[in-house]
Amino acid sequence: MTASNVVHLRCAADYLEMTEEISEGNLIAETESFLTQTVLKSWKDSVKALQTCDNVLDVAERLQIVKRCVDSIATRSCSDPDLFGWPVAHYGGPMQSPGGSLLWNGISTGARPRNSSPDWWYDDVSCLSLPLYKKLISAMEYRGISQGVIVGSLNHYAKRRLPGLNRRKSIGDASNCLSMTSLTSIPSEDDQKYLLEEIDRLLPFQRGVTSCKLLFGLLRTAIFLKASPSCVSNLERRIGMQLDKASLEDLLIPNVSDSVETLYDVECVQRIVDHFLSMDQETGGASPGIGEDGQMLASPSLMPITMVAKLIDGYLAEVAPDMNLKLPKFRSLAAAIPDYARPIDDGLYRAIDIYLKAHPYLPESDKEELCRVMDCQKLSLEACTHAAQNERLPLRVILQVLFFEQLQLRSSIAECLMISEPLDGGGGFSRQLGGLPVSGEHLRGAGWPLAARENQTLREGMDSMKQRVSELEKECFAMKEDIERLGRSRSAGKSRFPFALAAKPHVCGTKDKEAAPESSKSETSKSKAAAATRSDDKLAVVKGGAAAAGDGGPQLKHRKHKTSLSAC
Incomplete structure (x- = not known):
């Protein structure tokens, strides 16, 4: 009788009614004694006996064999394995010495040290069938594991x-x-x-x-x-x-649907993000506080959603090259993350740029709609420099980037000027910095070289900004000249047809002949004046738009004079 056949013997004895009433020391008593005294006191034998209950599960449950084996295994899994003997992994692994690696006289037994980690029983119970394994897990939960x-x-x-x-x-x-x-x-x-x-x-x-x-x-x-x-x-x-603990590799779920042709399952990631945002709102970490100066206050609850925003930006950059990814899905996932979750939008700009590069035939309106998800004010200086020279972006977005970049430069220049003004006031001027009075002489000796270097860097940035604005002005004027040229060619084409003009025959007197040159001269002067007025208006609009980028007065005056001459 062994642990592998005792369950079947007990079930057969019950079926044959081999009780003590028929014969003393009958099979039912023998199998019950072996189960109680031998099998249920050993981890390995309990697992073996429970594993053999699958073929006679109904009878084994009625005879309480399954329950007794499960209770024995659950009790030992919650205890220290050294208390009841070490289980043999895979049923035939290396034997462990019960007395340890050293005998009483100091002689080594050659036994390896035991590993009493809480996962020692995982592999032993994984051989059980699912119904028996579920019963074992329920018993472990009941015992508080x-x-x-x-x-x-x-x-x-x-x-x-x-x-x-x-x-x-x-x-x-x-x-x-x-x-x-x-x-x-x-x-x-x-x-x-x-x-x-x-x-x-x-x-x-x-x-x-x-x-x-x-x-x-x-x-x-x-x-x-x-x-x-x-x-x-x-x-x-x-x-x-717990989306904030995931990695980018985890999110790359392949798409196996026949209705959608995208490479990755973007809709599944969208649902996961929605679950995270709803959970974040329930826990009270939905939005940061606003200080008196209008700045967002830092909060520990912002850390998970900030990590999720960075994770989603990386995922968008990974799926953006997919030609079958439609704009609504890409934009919906990008817009799902709140604005406060992204301290900087460089990752989102990179994803949008990759998507525009992979989808070059998008209409201009769709490009502008996609770029509205991005906040140009939260781009770094490197991202602004790249965006200002990016031909894939709409012209409106490029102008916004240039405008906000100039605002950043102006604010930086203003801060440097506020620091450098006390330096020019002499040693008698002092101001508060961090609650301590600091004199101008101290600032001149400590912070003046740093301020000078920052001013030089800002001047170089302003020069490059003015150069880019002038290039944009040239392109704008060239486009307008092309439009006017097309308009003049269309009007000239219409005048070639004889039915386009209805001439009235009349007899001209001498007074009419004398007045004709004067009227033609007056009409010519009026047309020139109107053309000059239109050119002045266009130049005024362009000048007003370019005034935010720097001082472009001489160049604008030169263009104005050149345009008025061409109109004449």
């Missing part, structure tokens, strides 16, 4: 039974997982789907207990196996609760 240990066991069990979870592993990990799955036959897709849905029900619905790696692996497998919508929704909600 930690949620993290249960999640670790579920993770090990899922990796052993679901081959799809091991596709993104390294070569070494994948070989280990394949050796684990080779112990049991690979279940069918329907069995895997049922197993996945049951594991989703067993996972604790608590933030931070289950790792994002496991949740994303289960979600990919659920989408591939076409699991129930409730299972997919639960996994997405679990991920949304």
